[in-house]
Each structure stands twice: as C-alpha cells, then as structure tokens.
Amino acid sequence: MKILFDTDPGVDDAMALLFLHRHPAVRLLGVTTVFGNAEIELTTRNALYLCERFGIAAPVARGAALPLVRPPRGAAPDVHGDDGLGNLAGPVSTTRAADARPAHRLIIDVLRAHPGEVTLLAVGPLTNLALALAEEPAVAQLVRQVVVMGGAFGVDGQGGNVTPVAEANILSDPHAADAVFTAPWPVTVVGLDVTHRVLMDHAFFERLRDEGGAEGRFIWEASRHYVGFYARAVGVAGCYVHDSSAVAFALAPELFTTRAGPVRVVAEGIAIGQTIQRTAGRRYSQGEAWEAVPDQRVCTAVRADAVLELFRCTMAQGAAAAQWTSTAAT
Ligand code: BDR
Numbered sequence: 001m002k003i004l005f006d007t008d009p010g011v012d013d014a015m016a017l018l019f020l021h022r023h024p025a026v027r028l029l030g031v032t033t034v035f036g037n038a039e040i041e042l043t044t045r046n047a048l049y050l051c052e053r054f055g056i057a058a059p060v061a062r063g064a065a066l067p068l069v070r071p072p073r074g075a076a077p078d079v080h081g082d083d084g085l086g087n088l089a090g091p092v093s094t095t096r097a098a099d100a101r102p103a104h105r106l107i108i109d110v111l112r113a114h115p116g117e118v119t120l121l122a123v124g125p126l127t128n129l130a131l132a133l134a135e136e137p138a139v140a141q142l143v144r145q146v147v148v149m150g151g152a153f154g155v156d157g158q159g160g161n162v163t164p165v166a167e168a169n170i171l172s173d174p175h176a177a178d179a180v181f182t183a184p185w186p187v188t189v190v191g192l193d194v195t196h197r198v199l200m201d202h203a204f205f206e207r208l209r210d211e212g213g214a215e216g217r218f219i220w221e222a223s224r225h226y227v228g229f230y231a232r233a234v235g236v237a238g239c240y241v242h243d244s245s246a247v248a249f250a251l252a253p254e255l256f257t258t259r260a261g262p263v264r265v266v267a268e269g270i271a272i273g274q275t276i277q278r279t280a281g282r283r284y285s286q287g288e289a290w291e292a293v294p295d296q297r298v299c300t301a302v303r304a305d306a307v308l309e310l311f312r313c314t315m316a317q318g319a320a321a322a323q324w325t326s327t328a329a330t
Pocket residue numbers: 010011012013037076079123124149161167168169242243
C-alpha cells in the first residue's frame with residue numbers, strides 16, 4: 001500500500017507516523033508537513049526528527065505556514081507541548097534536511113509517478129492538498145483515495161472539539177477543507193464521530209511502552225503531556241485516537257461504517273469550520289451549494305477494539321521483528 005502522509009506533528013501525528021512505519025504492508029512515499037498543532041518550522045523539524053530517529057527514509061517536504069484565507073488559529077501548546085511533541089526531555093534536533101520542493105509540489109510529483117496507486121492520508125489542516133489541487137487539478141484523477149482525519153458530523157450528537165461544531169484540523173483552514181471535499185477525487189473523512197469512540201487508556205499505553213520497542217517507549221514519553229491535557233481539559237483517562245484512526249481506516253476500512261453524500265464546510269460566521277454532509281441523492285428546493293458536488297464517504301461507526309488491537313499488534317510485531325534482525329546480525 002503506497003501512502004503519502006500529510007501531517008502537523010503533533011503527538012498523535014507522531015504516533016500515526018510510527019504506526020505507518022511499523023506496518024509491513026505500507027510503503028511510505030513521502031511526508032509533507034503543514035502548520036497546525038505547532039508552527040510550520042516546528043512541525044517540519046519534528047517530522048524530520050522522527051524520520052531520522054526511527055529510520056524512515058521517505059522524503060519530508062515543508063508545506064504551508066498559513067491557511068488559504070483566514071488568519072491562523074494559533075498553535076496548541078496546551079495539547080501538544082511547546083515543542084509539538086509533548087515537551088520531550090531531550091533536545092529535538094536533526095541532521096536530516098527537508099526536500100527542496102514545497103509540500104504541494106511533492107504531492108503532485110508523487111501522484112504523477114504512481115498514477116492510481118497512492119493513498120493520500122491527511123491528518124492536519126488541508127492547505128497542502130488544496131494547493132496541490134489548485135496548481136495541478138489533474139491530481140484528482142491520479143490519486144487512489146484521500147483519507148482525511150477531520151470534521152464532526154453530529155453522529156449520535158457528536159460536536160466539535162474547538163467550537164461546539166468545529167474540529168481543529170478543519171477549523172484551521174475551512175476554505176482548504178471545502179476545496180478538498182468538493183474536488184472530484186474519492187475522499188473518506190474520519191472525523192470525531194469515530195475518533196471519539198476509540199480510547200487509548202493508561203493500561204494500553206503501559207503495554208505499548210513495554211512491548212512496542214523503541215517506538216513504543218517514545219510514544220509513552222511523548223504522550224505524557226498529551227494525556228495530561230485529556231485528564232485536565234476533557235476528563236478522559238488516556239486519549240482519543242484521532243490521527244491513528246485515519247491510518248487504521250487506510251489499512252483496514254472494514255473496521256469502519258461509512259455513509260455517502262457530498263460534504264461541505266462552513267467558511268464564516270459562528271459555525272465556521274462545521275462539516276456538513278447531505279444525504280446522497282437528496283434534492284432541496286434551495287440546494288444550489290450542493291449541486292455538482294461529488295459524493296464522499298464519512299465514517300459513522302467504528303470497531304474500536306479492533307482498531308486498538310491493530311495498532312498494538314503492529315507496534316509489537318514491529319518491535320519483535322527489529323529484535324530478531326538485530327539478534328540475527330550479531
Ligand atoms: C486533530 O487535531 C490535532 O490536534 C490532532 O493532531 C488531530 O489531527 C484532532 O482534532
């Protein structure tokens with residue numbers, strides 16, 4: 001499975017990147033960064049750091065520093081730490097250099113090089129994807145699928161996590177999100193409707209630390225600040241699984257239930273950042289904004305235990321394989 005990962009690391013982004021890295025079926029063709037959980041300098045440095053530390057060879061390209069239109073929402077140090085990686089104890093430095101191309105250009109080049117084969121997996125604000133579409137609309141025909149972590153569609157009353165209706169990635173660039181959802185490529189949206197059903201609790205993190213090798217120990221360290229935020233601000237023991245649920249959808253879509261219909265994003269006013277899906281085929285007397293918009297898929301249910309087990313097994317088996325390799329080499 002060829003994957004291009006667009007990300008704003010970010011603690012849960014780091015977990016998702018390591019999940020991808022450890023899965024034997026994944027071939028990671030590139031990592032593109034975007035502002036979001038931290039400023040673009042930090043998210044890019046963090047992506048380079050993670051790739052160097054864990055031996056991820058894919059090119060890393062720096063992407064958008066700002067949303068397409070509205071002023072930036074600001075970083076989230078209370079959630080992801082001042083360094084964007086949970087306030088790691090040691091310095092986050094790297095000798096890896098970013099690709100010379102901007103992120104949206106790397107996206108275009110990779111999709112052109114592998115027509116019909118690449119899953120574009122986006123777990124931050126969607127600015128880079130919108131820029132790629134604007135510069136080269138033909139990418140819509142070149143991608144295999146787009147999987148997005150973002151949005152909240154009111155399933156079982158699920159609202160936003162930044163405003164009553166808006167989720168962080170979509171609110172960070174609602175114009176870009178609307179462009180991505182209305183483009184003629186197949187998108188699946190993995191929103192809070194399902195990511196808030198998947199909870200990594202303390203016992204899960206302890207097991208990951210003990211059985212997940214170097215990656216598991218890193219995730220343990222980087223997630224202490226993050227789970228502290230969840231305890232303080234959300235009243236949850238552990239954390240919800242946002243970005244890694246999108247990875248799980250790419251790897252095992254049968255673990256999710258989806259529904260079809262065009263998706264749009266509110267770009268101004270008190271509902272800015274809200275994601276809305278119209279029922280497929282439904283017509284309204286004043287529904288112009290929904291005409292000629294392709295159906296996309298929105299996740300409405302998830303087998304949460306299976307997603308957690310997929311994550312845990314991937315990390316544990318990766319650790320076992322790494323152990324076997326180093327033993328065999330000595
Ligand atoms: C999303 O926002 C960020 O804080 C996370 O990395 C995730 O992509 C959840 O709303």
